[in-house]
Amino acid sequence: MSQPRPGGRTARTRAAVLEATIDQLTEAGYAGLSVDAVARRAGVHKATLYRRWGTADGLLLDALTLFADRSVAMPDTGTLDGDLRDIARSALAVLTDRAGQALIRAVVSAGHDAQVAQVIRAFWTRHNTMVARVVDRAADRGELPAGTEAADVARAIGAPLYMRLLVTAEPLDTAAADQSAAVVTAAARAGVFARPAPHGAEPPM
Amino acid sequence: MSQPRPGGRTARTRAAVLEATIDQLTEAGYAGLSVDAVARRAGVHKATLYRRWGTADGLLLDALTLFADRSVAMPDTGTLDGDLRDIARSALAVLTDRAGQALIRAVVSAGHDAQVAQVIRAFWTRHNTMVARVVDRAADRGELPAGTEAADVARAIGAPLYMRLLVTAEPLDTAAADQSAAVVTAAARAGVFARPAPHGAEPPM
Known part of the structure; x- marks a missing residue:
């Protein structure tokens, strides 16, 4: 050789x-x-x-980074509900993957460790950037009100799936992912994620 | 004495x-x-x-039971969005409470332990019963389509708050609770939680 x-x-x-x-x-x-x-x-x-x-923590950070590189795919189905369903199913794939589960449980166990918090922020920043492009395209097509917060959309899509994995130990299946996408689509269309919000006054991320 | x-x-x-x-x-x-x-x-x-x-686990079960007795309050504001906001704020109170956080983290750490899974089911059954009454009243008022699944509504309200506590370590504030309620209200009105679902065929809980 x-x-x-x-x-x-x-x-x-x-x-x-x-x-x-x-x-x-x-x-x-x-x-x-x-x-x-x-x-x-x-x-x-x-x-x-x-x-x-x-x-x-350096190992955890790099494992998360490699995992994020592998998992983030840019959906482009032409409709908001199609794109959000793709995102929810990608999240489902992460949460049912052995490495994904190990990393998520590590993040939860690490709790408020500062370095781990930095890792999480980096992970979500990548994910939110992808969701922001989906949201911007939907707004351009007139499917969403202007000012829709991509970070809020991203969190809302993933949350029911994380809850099934970590809290309720319920099945992580396609039906759960699709329902999460449908919930977020309906809420986004209704303007729930549009700033300025009726309560609170957080600056946009 | x-x-x-x-x-x-x-x-x-x-x-x-x-x-x-x-x-x-x-x-x-x-x-x-x-x-x-x-x-x-x-x-x-x-x-x-x-x-x-x-x-x-017997201690954990009883601590969860006592906590559930203490935390479940029946909202009755006269509107769906008002009731769901009350439920979200009650969940927020649980998730920002020292005992609530300790119990939730215990449940997550216990993972797939069978006895703990039973505790969790008992906890959610109580919670879902309360949410079901809210959903039924909203359906009676014509605010929701018939067949809206209370268990799905209950999960969807709590999920973004659990995610902030366990995954993203973001602030658990009233704005987060109110946004969660608004998301679920919009989705429920749009019929996202109404059975039969477009995907999957789970029996009603």
Whole structure:
């Protein structure tokens, strides 16, 4: 075999380390996530991990980032309800995925850790940017009132699915995703997500 | 002091034990909830706790039951949006309460434990019964289509607030509760929660 390309080897090491991070989270939870444990599991020298990821939260951050890159797909069905259904089904795919569940439970267990909060914000910023394009296109087509807040739409779509995973332990199925999309479509059309809101005066995100 | 009435002493013991259960959950989480730890904290002999509550899950069940008794208030504002806003604000009160947060995080940490799942179902059954009365009255007034599923309405109201607590760590404020109520009101009026659903064929709960 010829010398592996450095980029290829680096990418493979990253993939192996982040897969080991997911495995460790699945088995031992966020409390059991350590650089040493992930190094052992991935068969990579721990000095490499400390140099590249620094801490367990660094591993979690990178795993979330890789996961977000993989999961965010831009829907373009031509209608608001079609696009929101695609987004809800993508969220469903994340929440029924082994890695997705491990990462979400890690985020919940980490609670108010500042670094983890930063990871979450980065994740939602990516997601909200995608939803904002869907919302803008719907507004351009006249399907939505001007000033519809994409971040509110994004949260509302995901919330019932997160609730099923974390709180009620109910099935995460297509019917649940489609109902979430239908709820948000009806509310968005009715102007519920349009600013200025009747209560509160938060600045737009 | 005269001899305490047995009912009064029993009620006081129960209150002390369940308060100690909340304290233990707040400090040590579900993993740290044990009958012995709660007995020490409450200053009650552990034999009493084992006889009355059996296990740590028995304590969690009773704490949830007491909490549900305390939190479920029947709104009757005369309009659907008013009633749903009351329900959302009651949920907000639960989710910003120290005991409420401790219990919810315990439920999430317990994951797929069968006894805890039973506790959750009992909790939601109580809540859904209350929401069903609100939905029935709105249908009687002609504000909602017939066949609106109260359980779906109940889940949809709470979900964005649970998401803020557990996932995004965003503020739990009145604006968030009122927006959740407005979303559900718009969706319910549009018939999104009315059976038969366009997708799936779940029997009514």
